[in-house]
Amino acid sequence: MNPASVFSAGVALLVLMTALLNGWVYALRRQEKAHLWLAVVALGIMVLATARAGAYANTEVAEAETWQRLALLCIPFVVVGFVRFSFHFLELERPWLDRAAFLIGGLAILGSVQPWLFFSGEPVHHRISWLGIEHVEPGVSLFGTLLFTAISGVILYLIPLYASQLHRLQEDSRLLFIPLCVWLFACFNDMAVSGAIYEAPYLTSFGYATFILVFSGVLIRRFVSSMEEAERTKEDLEGLVEARTEDLRQKDLLLAHGERMATIGTLAAGVAHEINNPIAYVTSNLNCLQEFYGRPEERAEADEIFVECREGLGRVSNIVAELLAFARPSESPPQLVDLGEAVRGILPIIRHEAKGRAEIVIELAQVPPVWGDARVLGQVCMNLAINGIQSIPRGGKGDDRVVLSTCREGDRVVLRVSDTGCGIPEDVLPRIFDPFFTTKDQGEGTGLGLAITHQLVARHSGEIAVESSPGGTTFLVSLPIPETEAAGSRIQ
Numbered sequence: 279m280n281p282a283s284v285f286s287a288g289v290a291l292l293v294l295m296t297a298l299l300n301g302w303v304y305a306l307r308r309q310e311k312a313h314l315w316l317a318v319v320a321l322g323i324m325v326l327a328t329a330r331a332g333a334y335a336n337t338e339v340a341e342a343e344t345w346q347r348l349a350l351l352c353i354p355f356v357v358v359g360f361v362r363f364s365f366h367f368l369e370l371e372r373p374w375l376d377r378a379a380f381l382i383g384g385l386a387i388l389g390s391v392q393p394w395l396f397f398s399g400e401p402v403h404h405r406i407s408w409l410g411i412e413h414v415e416p417g418v419s420l421f422g423t424l425l426f427t428a429i430s431g432v433i434l435y436l437i438p439l440y441a442s443q444l445h446r447l448q449e450d451s452r453l454l455f456i457p458l459c460v461w462l463f464a465c466f467n468d469m470a471v472s473g474a475i476y477e478a479p480y481l482t483s484f485g486y487a488t489f490i491l492v493f494s495g496v497l498i499r500r501f502v503s504s505m506e507e508a509e510r511t512k513e514d515l516e517g518l519v520e521a522r523t524e525d526l527r528q529k530d531l532l533l534a535h536g537e538r539m540a541t542i543g544t545l546a547a548g549v550a551h552e553i554n555n556p557i558a559y560v561t562s563n564l565n566c567l568q569e570f571y572g573r574p575e576e577r578a579e580a581d582e583i584f585v586e587c588r589e590g591l592g593r594v595s596n597i598v599a600e601l602l603a604f605a606r607p608s609e610s611p612p613q614l615v616d617l618g619e620a621v622r623g624i625l626p627i628i629r630h631e632a633k634g635r636a637e638i639v640i641e642l643a644q645v646p647p648v649w650g651d652a653r654v655l656g657q658v659c660m661n662l663a664i665n666g667i668q669s670i671p672r673g674g675k676g677d678d679r680v681v682l683s684t685c686r687e688g689d690r691v692v693l694r695v696s697d698t699g700c701g702i703p704e705d706v707l708p709r710i711f712d713p714f715f716t717t718k719d720q721g722e723g724t725g726l727g728l729a730i731t732h733q734l735v736a737r738h739s740g741e742i743a744v745e746s747s748p749g750g751t752t753f754l755v756s757l758p759i760p761e762t763e764a765a766g767s768r769i770q
Contacts (some may be wrong), residue, residue, distance in 0.1 A: 280411050282334040282479045289487045290327035293320045296487075296494050303501055313497055315363035320490050322355025327483040334413050334479070339401045343393060343416040350390040354383030356486065357432060364436055367493070368443050375432070382428050389425060396422040406477045430465065437462050457492040461485040560590045614647040614760070615655055617691055621682050623652075624660040628667065632680060635670045636697070638663075641683035645691045648757040650738040661731045662695040662753045669699025669751065686759075693755040702746040710744065 297320035300313040329349035336342050361379040365371060389396035398417035405412045418426070440458055464485025471478050563586055621642060632638050648655075659682065666680040681696045702710060711732040735742045740757040 280334055281409055282406065282411055283331040285479070286327045286331035286334065286483060289483050290324045290331065293323045293327065293483075293487050293490055296320045296490050297324065300494055300497070303498070307501070310497075310501065312363055312366040313501075315359045315366060316490060316494060316497065318355050318359030319363060319486070322352040322359060323483055323486045323490065325349070325352035326356065327487070330480060330483055333415065334411060337412075337414055339399075339414055339416055342401075342414045343397055346397070346416055347390045347393060350386045350396065353386035353429065357386075357429060358383050360436065361432065363493075364439070367497075368440070368446075370439075370443075375435070378428070379432065382425065382432065385425055385428075389422065395419065396425070398422075404471075404477075406479060408477070409479070411479075430469070433461075433465055437465075453492060453496065457485075457489040460488045464488075557590070557594060560587050563587050563590075612649055612651060615650050615652045616647050617645060617655065617659075617684050617693060617757070618642040620652055620656045621659050621684065621693070623656050624663065628660060628663045628680075631664060632667050634672050635667055636678040636680050639679050639681040641681060643683070643685045645684050645686045646759045648691050648738070649760050650757070654734050655738070658731050658734050658755060659693065659695070661728070662693075662755070665728065665753075666695055666697030666699060666751065669697055669701075671700075687756070689759050690756045691759060693757075694752060695755075696750060696752040698750045701748045702744070702751055704746075707744065707746060711742075 297317045300317035300320065304310050304313040304317065326349055329345045329352070332348075333342060333345040336345065358379045361372075361375055365376070396419055398419045400417035402415045402417050403412065404415060437458055440454070444454060462485075464481035467478060467481045470476055471480060621640065625638065625640070629638055663680060663682060670678045670680075678698045679696075680698075681694070683694045683696075685692050685694070710728050712729060732742055735755055735757075738757055740755060742756075743754045745752045745754070
């Protein structure tokens with residue numbers, strides 16, 4: 279194989295790898311249309327360089343015509359792909375040039391299928407004495423000459439078009455000026471060789487290859503820069519999302535605290551009555567002590583009165599402590615929480631609300647602790663219990679109940695809150711967890727209790743479900759057991 283054939287084959291291999299690289303980039307990001315059309319051009323140049331490599335090694339007209347027909351098949355890829363790439367790279371539109379490129383591509387295919395249109399049948403001998411090469415080419419007809427002239431016209435139009443746009447390419451302008459000069463030199467070289475002005479190899483494929491390699495480098499650099507920018511944007515967005523998430527979490531805590539205070543306000547009357555009772559008999563006992571102080575013979579009963587006073591004051595202290603603990607904003611870190619203790623902690627509060635409506639029944643099984651916030655889980659229990667209590671009208675049939683129970687189901691702990699109230703209509707069920715949606719009388723419900731309960735359960739990686747009928751409603755809260763606890767219970 280002569281040096282010119284080896285050189286052309288090397289160019290074909292090089293542009294093939296470039297075509298694969300640009301095709302891979304386009305597969306990664308379909309919006310990078312410039313890479314797609316540059317890959318199309320590279321495939322066309324690969325075919326052209328392969329045809330040149332074969333043409334330099336033949337001495338028969340028929341064989342030379344076969345290689346030339348192969349070269350004609352690459353023209354649609356080169357011309358159409360090059361024009362489309364230029365539009366995307368330079369961000370320009372030239373509709374007439376686009377139509378001209380498709381027309382030239384179609385005529386090239388016609389010339390390949392009907393060689394008599396393109397070839398004159400006369401052999402043309404070429405020599406490159408300084409390389410020791412002599413080969414034969416088929417003569418070109420008038421049709422072929424016009425086609426080559428049209429292709430040269432498109433190329434000669436695009437070269438100054440690129441040159442006029444270099445100022446917009448900023449840091450890439452100097453680098454891109456080099457392939458434009460090589461490309462222009464290759465075009466004039468091939469025209470001179472075809473006109474037998476001097477002896478030299480055809481350099482069209484080399485000029486195109488230089489153009490493709492340099493522009494591929496520019497596009498790849500832009501692609502990498504855009505990926506780095508996207509990564510930086512992603513990091514900034516992640517930071518913003520984390521900040522917004524934390525802000526929303528704080529607002530959720532404030533909202534939950536507000537709902538907790540609203541619930542306490544609803545219960546205030548009943549709690550005040552419950553506190554007044556022990557205070558009343560403490561006051562009465564103190565009056566009795568004052569009388570006994572004046573009658574020494576009756577002071578033996580003072581010890582019993584002191585015990586009753588301590589019990590009454592202890593009851594008041596417990597109720598106040600429960601209210602303060604429940605009202606305090608929840609900011610404690612997550613810890614292992616006994617769900618049964620969370621239920622027991624709200625009993626002094628919900629029993630006041632249940633008076634005259636229902637009996638509070640507790641059925642707590644021994645269950646593993648769950649991971650979370652004790653006060654928040656206590657609020658979940660109380661919201662559901664109060665919701666059940668308020669679904670039962672005052673002065674009912676006397677056997678109404680609100681049952682709070684816990685059990686274990688697989689790797690989860692389940693809290694059930696059931697009531698014998700009026701139930702929830704089927705058309706309302708899908709909306710019960712919507713904020714500000716309530717079926718209670720005006721002034722009795724804010725419409726936030728169940729919505730906040732749903733958020734609090736979700737924050738603990740739990741799930742909440744509801745089952746309802748005219749005979750009552752059951753809420754089921756399912757919370758995951760920490761892996762260490764679940765593993766320990768299985769071992770035991």
